[in-house]
Amino acid sequence: MKWISTLTFLLLLSLLSCSENSSKPDKLIGEDKYIDLMVELQLVRSYGETNSLDSLTVYSLTDEVFQKYEITDSVFVQSHNYYQQFPKKQQKRIEKAIEQLKMDQVADTTSQDTLNN
DSSP, rough: HHHHHHHHHHHHHHHHTSOOSSSSSTTTTOHHHHHHHHHHHHHHHHHHHHHTHHHHHHHHHHHHHHHTTTTHHHHHHHHHHHHTTSSHHHHHHHHHHHHHHHHHHHHHHHHHHHHHO
């Protein structure tokens, strides 16, 4: 169920952020950093849903992610809109983000198993 939520979020993000402007933003986020951001933003979203956090708390956590990467939400949105213009490459970026989320889940499960033994 968690993966359906993740995939749905990433696909909705992809569909809802189409842009008519094909020019490269001045502050385009590099692909690796962009993928890492997508992963962390999804983790914040999932954490908020799992723990029934209010929107202000989720917003605050999201803002902390942007601060960690030293970017603004508008730079992320501009980069996201730019990357969305290239669907095949964006699909690969989304697949990498999903793979990172899966690896994080495996690491969490392994860590939890170690603590329980």
